[in-house]
Amino acid sequence: MLEIxxxxxxxxxxxxxxxxxxxxxxxxxxxxxxxxxxxxxxxVVMIYAIALLRASLNLERVxxxxxxxxxxxxxxxGAGFGAITPFCSCSSIPLFLGFTSAGIPLGIxxxxxxxxxxxxxxxxxxxxxxxxxxxxxxxIAIGMTVGIGGGILLDSLGAERWLKAFAAKAYQNxxxxxxxxxxxxxxxxxxxxxxxxxxxxxxYEIVARIWKWIIIGVGLGAALHGFVPDDWFSDNLGxxxxxxVPVAVLxxxxxxxxxxxxxxxxxSLITKGLPVGTTxxxxxxxxxxxxxxxxxxxxxxxxxxxxxxFIILLINFMLVGWLINLLSPWLFSSL
Amino acid sequence: MKKIEVLGTGCKKCAVTAEQITTxxxxxxxxxxxxxxxxxxxxxxxxxxxxxxxxxNGQLAHSGGVPDRKKIEAILKA
Numbered sequence: 457m458l459e460i461x462x463x464x465x466x467x468x469x470x471x472x473x474x475x476x477x478x479x480x481x482x483x484x485x486x487x488x489x490x491x492x493x494x495x496x497x498x499x500v501v502m503i504y505a506i507a508l509l510r511a512s513l514n515l516e517r518v519x520x521x522x523x524x525x526x527x528x529x530x531x532x533x534g535a536g537f538g539a540i541t542p543f544c545s546c547s548s549i550p551l552f553l554g555f556t557s558a559g560i561p562l563g564i565x566x567x568x569x570x571x572x573x574x575x576x577x578x579x580x581x582x583x584x585x586x587x588x589x590x591x592x593x594x595x596i597a598i599g600m601t602v603g604i605g606g607g608i609l610l611d612s613l614g615a616e617r618w619l620k621a622f623a624a625k626a627y628q629n630x631x632x633x634x635x636x637x638x639x640x641x642x643x644x645x646x647x648x649x650x651x652x653x654x655x656x657x658x659x660y661e662i663v664a665r666i667w668k669w670i671i672i673g674v675g676l677g678a679a680l681h682g683f684v685p686d687d688w689f690s691d692n693l694g695x696x697x698x699x700x701v702p703v704a705v706l707x708x709x710x711x712x713x714x715x716x717x718x719x720x721x722x723x724s725l726i727t728k729g730l731p732v733g734t735t736x737x738x739x740x741x742x743x744x745x746x747x748x749x750x751x752x753x754x755x756x757x758x759x760x761x762x763x764x765x766f767i768i769l770l771i772n773f774m775l776v777g778w779l780i781n782l783l784s785p786w787l788f789s790s791l
Numbered sequence: 792m793k794k795i796e797v798l799g800t801g802c803k804k805c806a807v808t809a810e811q812i813t814t815x816x817x818x819x820x821x822x823x824x825x826x827x828x829x830x831x832x833x834x835x836x837x838x839x840x841x842x843x844x845x846x847x848n849g850q851l852a853h854s855g856g857v858p859d860r861k862k863i864e865a866i867l868k869a
Contacts, residue, residue, distance in 0.1 A: 514855070515840040546802030547841045549831050554840035622832050752800065755831050 458494060458585060465490035484682025491674045491720055494585055496667075502581045503662050507655035511646050513541060515551060519558055527561060534564040535603035538571035539596070549755055556623055556756075559630030562616045566765065567607030573744050574599035578666060579715035586723045590788060591732075594780070598736065602744070602772045609768050618761030669717035677720035680728060690729030701777035704734045705770055708741030715743045732784045737777030745769050793823045793867070794849075799842035801829045808843040808857050815863045823867070 465486045469475050475482035518537045522530055548569060555565040575596055583592040616627060646654070685691075718739045725735045745766065754762060780787070795812060799805030809825050816823040828834065828846075837844065837851050844854035845866060852866045 519840070546800060546804065549800045550798075550834050550842050550844075551840050553831055553835040554838065557835055557838075622835075626835065755800070 461490050461494040461497070464493055480682040482682075484678045487681045488674055488678035491586065491677065491723075492670060495582055495670055495674070495720075496663075498581050498585050499578060499663065500659065503577060504655045504659050506577045507658035508651050510540065511651040511654040515541065515554065519555060519560070522555075522560055522564060523558060527564070530561065530564040531567050531604045531607050532600075534560075534567035534607060535571040535600045538568035538603060539575035539599065540577075541568075541572070548749065548752055552753070552756055553623060553626065556619070557626035557630055559627065561611055562619070562627075563607035563609075563611030565607075566610055567603040570606050570744060570769065571599055571603030573714065573746075573749075574602065574740060576715065578662065579719060582716065582719045586719060587726070594787060595736070598740075598776050598780070602740065602769070602776065606765070606768050606772055610765065613764065615761055615764060618758045618764070620756050620758060623756045666714070666716045669714060670720070673713070673717035673720040677724040680721065680724035684724075684728050686727065687729035689725070690731075698778065700731070700734045701737050701774050701781070704738035704777065705741040705773045708738045709745060709747075711742045713742050715739075718742050731781045732788060733777040733780030733782070736780055737773045740773045740776065741770070745773070793821065793847055795823050795825045795866075796828045796833075796846040797825065798828045798834045798837060798839055798844040798846060798854075800831065800834070801827075802842075804857050805829075805843040808845065811857070811860075812845070812863055812867070815860065816867055819864070819867060821867050 466477075468489055469482060469486045470477050473485070475485055477483065477486070518541055522533050522537065525533055552565055552569065555568070556562065580592060580596065583595055616624060619627065722735050722739050725738070726732060750762060750766060753765075757765075797805055797809040797812065799808070805827060809827050812823070813825050816825075834842070834844075837846055839851065839854045841855040843857060845852050845858060847866060847869070852869070853862060858866065
């Protein structure tokens with residue numbers, strides 16, 4: 457079904473535009489037109505459909521579910537809800553305090569915040585259409601693992617010691633006097649019309665936020681695709697020396713992007729011979745470890761906690777990179 | 792005179808919310824004092840988890856995004 461976008465691009469670029477399919481420019485343009493048209497078409501359909509389904513999911517209910525579960529289920533739920541809950545990074549601080557003041561352990565809250573930028577419906581749709589379902593599943597598993605692992609590690613270090621005083625106090629108050637018979641927030645009963653309105657607003661808002669990232673990401677991916685020779689990375693960097701992974705993580709740090717901008721670049725990096733694990737480590741580092749967002753967390757965390765969190769994330773990315781490089785001959789027969 | 796607080800840690804949406812409330816109030820001829828609240832402690836006190844949120848005279852009236860025109864009018868007239 458998705459071949460229609462390949463035909464569309466061939467018709468526009470080669471037949472109508474008169475570009476030579478074998479030229480660098482022609483091949484870049486084809487890549488750009490095919491990927492942007494495919495991504496936008498899929499996004500419009502899927503964001504709307506998913507928003508219809510999750511219109512009644514709100515943070516109050518998510519918090520309630522997590523509170524009801526034991527600690528270990530909590531990490532999984534935290535990461536899982538981080539992936540599916542619509543959430544804007546500017547709400548990080550209120551969400552953090554809302555969870556903390558309800559007595560939810562720091563590690564579970566952080567599992568939510570770690571996973572949230574890595575996995576979301578836009579990232580999943582793009583990965584699926586560009587790199588296939590095997591890759592998408594591995595990506596989701598990794599994103600969840602990074603979140604859950606980071607959260608467990610923070611709690612095992614007793615990291616709540618390093619919260620700002622007012623946040624630590626709110627957490628303690630909640631832990632000492634749990635509201636025993638707390639009521640579940642009511643599930644808002646929505647009419648189909650309300651769901652449609654919610655989904656339409658979500659669609660406008662998300663597309664307005666990410667369209668330029670897609671253009672930039674696919675543009676860079678297209679340039680790589682057309683102008684860098686195949687297997688350039690494996691010819692020049694060797695295939696998968698251990699130090700490639702930390703270098704990729706560090707290279708991704710100063711780049712501040714969201715998943716939407718990076719995924720089209722990943723596609724090109726992989727076909728140019730960069731090992732899959734190294735590519736993933738680069739992507740995660742770009743998406744999930746961004747300085748602006750970490751600085752925001754300074755409002756509720758002491759420097760020590762901020763630094764610990766950051767280092768845990770970076771180590772996680774490297775482990776992921778090495779592990780996937782090691783496993784990739786078995787995981788991705790098709791790539 | 793209504794005292795309106797726009798709660799949020801300072802993203803663009805919060806500024807938009809404050810602006811729209813001010814203009815709508817002017818059009819309706821309602822006297823308001825709009826302040827932007829970025830202090831996380833106060834936001835926590837209102838138990839808000841998604842911002843922007845709006846409080847009127849110390850009572851939470853809206854949360855979870857930029858309110859639309861209808862919602863703003865309802866908040867101002869309440």
